Amino acid sequence: MTEKLGTAPEAGVAPPPTSRVFGLVAFAAVIAAQAYSIMSSPADRDMGHLQKIMYVHVPAAWMAFLAFFVVFIYSVRYLWKQNELHDLIAASAAEVGAVFTGLTLMLGMIWGRPAWGVWWVWDARLTSTLVLFLIFVGYLALRAFVDDSVQRAKWSAAVGAIGAINVPIVYMSVKWWRTLHQPQSTPGTLDPAYTMGLRLNAIAMLLVLIYFIRKRYEIARIERAVEHLAEAQAMGGR
Amino acid sequence: MAFRDDWRRVRAIAMKDLTTELRAKAGFNGVASLAVTILILLGLALGPDAQALRNAAVGAVWLATLFSGVLAFNRSFQVEIESGALEPLLLYPGPRWPIFAGKLLANLIFVGLMVAIVMAVGIVLFGITIPERWVTLLAVAALGVIGLVVLGTFYASMSSRSRAREVLLPLLLFPMLVPVLLAATTASKALLGADLMHEAGAWMRLLIGYDLVFIIATFIAFEHVIEG
Numbered sequence: 416m417t418e419k420l421g422t423a424p425e426a427g428v429a430p431p432p433t434s435r436v437f438g439l440v441a442f443a444a445v446i447a448a449q450a451y452s453i454m455s456s457p458a459d460r461d462m463g464h465l466q467k468i469m470y471v472h473v474p475a476a477w478m479a480f481l482a483f484f485v486v487f488i489y490s491v492r493y494l495w496k497q498n499e500l501h502d503l504i505a506a507s508a509a510e511v512g513a514v515f516t517g518l519t520l521m522l523g524m525i526w527g528r529p530a531w532g533v534w535w536v537w538d539a540r541l542t543s544t545l546v547l548f549l550i551f552v553g554y555l556a557l558r559a560f561v562d563d564s565v566q567r568a569k570w571s572a573a574v575g576a577i578g579a580i581n582v583p584i585v586y587m588s589v590k591w592w593r594t595l596h597q598p599q600s601t602p603g604t605l606d607p608a609y610t611m612g613l614r615l616n617a618i619a620m621l622l623v624l625i626y627f628i629r630k631r632y633e634i635a636r637i638e639r640a641v642e643h644l645a646e647a648q649a650m651g652g653r
Numbered sequence: 654m655a656f657r658d659d660w661r662r663v664r665a666i667a668m669k670d671l672t673t674e675l676r677a678k679a680g681f682n683g684v685a686s687l688a689v690t691i692l693i694l695l696g697l698a699l700g701p702d703a704q705a706l707r708n709a710a711v712g713a714v715w716l717a718t719l720f721s722g723v724l725a726f727n728r729s730f731q732v733e734i735e736s737g738a739l740e741p742l743l744l745y746p747g748p749r750w751p752i753f754a755g756k757l758l759a760n761l762i763f764v765g766l767m768v769a770i771v772m773a774v775g776i777v778l779f780g781i782t783i784p785e786r787w788v789t790l791l792a793v794a795a796l797g798v799i800g801l802v803v804l805g806t807f808y809a810s811m812s813s814r815s816r817a818r819e820v821l822l823p824l825l826l827f828p829m830l831v832p833v834l835l836a837a838t839t840a841s842k843a844l845l846g847a848d849l850m851h852e853a854g855a856w857m858r859l860l861i862g863y864d865l866v867f868i869i870a871t872f873i874a875f876e877h878v879i880e881g
Contacts, residue, residue: 494877542831549828556824560815570811573874574825577807580870581829584863588832591855592839 438630441622448619452612465529470612472522474620475515476544482512482624483547483579486554490575493568502568503639505575506558507631511624513551519544539590546585550578564642659751666742666755670729671762680728681763688721688771696778703780710779711841715797715834717771722764722801723823726809729756729763734813743879753806753875760802768798781845789853790844796860797837800867804829807871811878836860 452470459466489505492498523541524534535541554574561567674680695713700706733739742752772794775781784790805826812822840856 494874546828546831549824553821553825553828556821557811557815560817560821561811562816566814569877569880570815573811573878574808577804577867577870577874578829580866581832584832584859584866588835588859591852591859592835 437622438626441619441626444619444622445616448612448615451615452609456609456612465526466609468522468526469609470616471620472519472526473613474617475522476519477617478620478624479512479515479519479544479547481621482508482515482628483551483582485628486512486575487579490572490579493572494576499564499568499639500636502572503635504628504632506571507628507635509551509554509571509575510631511627513548513555514627515624516544516548516551520548537589537592539586539592542589543582543586546589547582550581554578564639659748662745662747662751663754663758666752667758667762670732670756670759673732674759674763680725681766684721684725684728684763685767685770687724688717688767689774691717691720692771692774692778706779707781710775710781711838711845713779714771714775715838715841717775718764718768718798719801719827719830719834720823721767721771722805723826725760725763725767726802726805726826727813727818727822729760729806730809730813731818749876749879750872752879753810753872756810757802757806760806761798764798764802764805765795768794784845786844786853789857790841793837793840793844793853793857793860796857796864797833799864800833800860801830803864803867803871807867807875807878810875832859832863836863 449470453467456466458464485508486505489501489508493501493505520541523544527536528534554571557574558567558571561570692713695709695716696706699709699713730739733742743749776783805822808822808825808829812818812825815821836856836859840853840860843853843856
């Protein structure tokens with residue numbers, strides 16, 4: 416039991432607040448990038464202005480996968496080094512990633528209905544994004560249902576790492592099963608008129624992702640500091 | 654020598670679990686009955702057209718297996734926890750992986766028997782003709798069961814010690830099993846038909862790869878998880 420009190424004393428200290436300026440810059444960048452891309456891009460030959468949804472949908476999808484990659488890295492690092500801060504970073508990235516994955520799915524459906532005529536198709540990318548979302552949900556549910564902080568950290572690190580290993584396997588299996596998605600939108604597959612807008616939006620979205628994770632991480636550390644205090648008091652110290 | 658000792662531990666734990674199960678029988682009977690009930694309900698929901706039932710048979714059998722299998726995994730750790738036996742088990746000298754391997758072995762036998770019953774009932778209820786390549790079909794089922802049991806046992810080692818374990822285990826486990834479900838159902842469907850595309854072999858390779866990856870990953874992670 417002494418181990419619990421002794422883990423990473425710095426985790427029990429509330430960090431300095433995340434800079435508000437960074438957040439303002441991130442959101443200003445999103446507004447600017449959106450404004451630029453909407454003004455600059457011509458209406459798509461087939462899709463018309465429906466194409467504009469790509470400027471949020473595609474960067475959000477990239478950020479969702481990036482966030483899960485962060486979860487994977489910090490889960491493995493936690494299992495290796497048992498540093499509580501890594502657990503908090505992984506958890507923050509998972510929460511933000513779930514938001515971005517949800518956003519990707521919703522926007523994709525809103526786009527798919529007029530473009531494909533259906534809300535949903537069982538294609539590789541859609542289905543594996545949905546499965547990724549469910550893995551995130553499971554990860555967050557596990558964290559919510561476990562009270563002991565050391566147990567929570569170890570278990571969610573294992574779930575995060577193993578869940579991430581599964582994502583490419585899911586993708587491959589669904590792809591074999593059935594494939595219908597149009598080629599992925601990357602700067603390479605796009606008409607040059609749209610690439611600049613997509614790049615700018617991706618950078619802006621990345622700033623938002625970093626801001627969200629940092630903010631969430633800050634809150635997580637304050638929560639941990641409170642838990643540490645409560646544990647210390649319960650043990651009769653301080 | 655050391656490996657021989659570990660293997661004895663694995664066997665001892667598997668035997669212990671199976672003996673408890675054999676004496677009580679309530680667990681297995683309950684889970685197997687549930688699986689058959691789910692299968693019947695699926696038949697009622699999807700029938701009565703005979704062709705539609707035949708097409709849905711493989712999916713129905715696998716869903717019944719997943720939904721009832723999930724109950725078996727929590728049980729295998731819950732029994733330990735309820736009688737306060739997990740702590741002493743962890744106090745025994747030696748590495749922890751034999752505990753996982755032993756539970757895995759016991760669960761494999763448990764779920765394997767259950768699947769045999771579910772498949773037999775499925776063949777009867779859904780009007781399946783046993784194909785020529787039934788051995789391959791059994792191999793697909795076995796590979797699918799291994800994937801299910803490896804991850805099920807691993808996640809149950811956590812979920813059974815948490816609040817709301819009944820919800821948590823399926824929530825964690827089912828998204829992970831998407832490749833198993835797709836591979837096992839598609840390969841079985843191909844084998845029940847003519848397998849004109851020769852896709853069963855590719856799906857079996859995917860199942861083998863999946864099983865190997867997660868056997869390694871869960872054995873590594875179990876040491877961390879069981880102590881918590």
